[in-house]
Amino acid sequence: MSAVEIHYISKRYGTVEAVRDVSLQIEEGELFGLIGPDGAGKTTLFRVLATLLLANEGSATVAGYDVVHDFREIRNRIGYMPGRFSLYQDLTVQENLEFFATVFHTTVEANYDLIRDIYEQLAPFKKRRAGALSGGMKQKLALCCALIHKPEVLLLDEPTTGVDAVSRQEFWQMLRTLKAKGITILVSTPYMDEAAMCERMALLQQGQVLQVGTPEELRSAYRWPLYAVRAEKMYPFLQALRQYPGTHTCFAFGEYAHLSLQTEKADEAAVRAYLTQKGFTKIDLQRIDPTIEDTFMDLLQQPETQPSS
Known part of the structure; x- marks a missing residue:
C-alpha cells in the first residue's frame, strides 16, 4: 500500500485554478519532494492532504484513509508543519511541546527517542518563549511538535524558507535520519538545490505536475x-x-x-x-x-505541458 495516493486532484479559488488534475503516488518510507516556485500549488496540495481543504475534483488517501471521509483518522496519523511558523509564540519551547503531546493524548517522554537528536539542540532554550527563537530554532521546534505523536506520514510545507544555509543543511540531515526510522516524508521547497536530496520528486508549475522522477532521471531527461x-x-x-x-x-x-x-x-x-x-x-x-533547475526551465519552455504522474 502506498503512503499517499493522489488521483486527479483539482482545487479552485473562484476563477483561479490552484491545482489542476494532479496525480501522484508516494511509497511508504519514501522521502518525496514537491518542487516548484511560489504559486505552483504546493501549499494547496498539502492542505488537501492534511484535510484542511476540500478539493473540487479528484480523490486522495493518506496512510490508506480517504481525505474526505476519514479525516479524523488522518489527523492522528500525520505530522503537519505549515510554511508559516504557527506555534504559540507566548509559550516556551517546553510548553509548546507538552501542549502538542497532550493534544494527541501522549506525553513527551513516550516518543522522546524520535525527537531526541532534534530536541537536544533546543534543550538550552527550553524556557525561552517560542517567539524569541531564531528562525532555525523555530524550525526545529515546529518539527518536534509535528513528530511528538509519532506520525506515519510527515507533511512539511517549505520548512527551510527563510532560514540560513547551515540550518537548511542541518534540517535535511534530520529528515534523512527520520526517513531511516521508517517515516514517510513529503516535503515542498522552492529551492532547486534541495531537490537533489529527495529520493523522488514532482516538478510543479501553475498547479500542474511537469515531471516526476528521481534526481538522476530528471537530469538525464535533459x-x-x-x-x-x-x-x-x-x-x-x-x-x-x-x-x-x-x-x-x-x-x-x-x-x-x-x-x-x-x-x-x-x-x-x-x-x-x-x-x-x-x-x-x-x-x-x-x-x-544539467542540474534539476535546468530541466525545470526546459520544461517551462515547452509549448504545452502535459501533466505527468
Whole structure:
C-alpha cells in the first residue's frame, strides 16, 4: 500500500485554478519532494492532504484513509508543519511541546527517542518563549511538535524558507535520519538545490505536475548540449547569446549563463567565433552536466505541458 495516493486532484479559488488534475503516488518510507516556485500549488496540495481543504475534483488517501471521509483518522496519523511558523509564540519551547503531546493524548517522554537528536539542540532554550527563537530554532521546534505523536506520514510545507544555509543543511540531515526510522516524508521547497536530496520528486508549475522522477532521471531527461558561459558585460553578453542562431535557451545562473544549443547546431567553436565577432573578450565556455533547475526551465519552455504522474 502506498503512503499517499493522489488521483486527479483539482482545487479552485473562484476563477483561479490552484491545482489542476494532479496525480501522484508516494511509497511508504519514501522521502518525496514537491518542487516548484511560489504559486505552483504546493501549499494547496498539502492542505488537501492534511484535510484542511476540500478539493473540487479528484480523490486522495493518506496512510490508506480517504481525505474526505476519514479525516479524523488522518489527523492522528500525520505530522503537519505549515510554511508559516504557527506555534504559540507566548509559550516556551517546553510548553509548546507538552501542549502538542497532550493534544494527541501522549506525553513527551513516550516518543522522546524520535525527537531526541532534534530536541537536544533546543534543550538550552527550553524556557525561552517560542517567539524569541531564531528562525532555525523555530524550525526545529515546529518539527518536534509535528513528530511528538509519532506520525506515519510527515507533511512539511517549505520548512527551510527563510532560514540560513547551515540550518537548511542541518534540517535535511534530520529528515534523512527520520526517513531511516521508517517515516514517510513529503516535503515542498522552492529551492532547486534541495531537490537533489529527495529520493523522488514532482516538478510543479501553475498547479500542474511537469515531471516526476528521481534526481538522476530528471537530469538525464535533459536532451540539449549545455554550456556554462561567462564574459565581461554580462547583460549584452546574454542578449547576444540569445540571438545566436544555434541557441535553444539561455538563462543567467549566478556568475555564468547556462546556454543550451540545438542538437544539430551544437558547435562550440562556432559559438566562440560568433562571440568574438560580436566584440566579447575573456570568454569562458565549458560543457557542463544539467542540474534539476535546468530541466525545470526546459520544461517551462515547452509549448504545452502535459501533466505527468
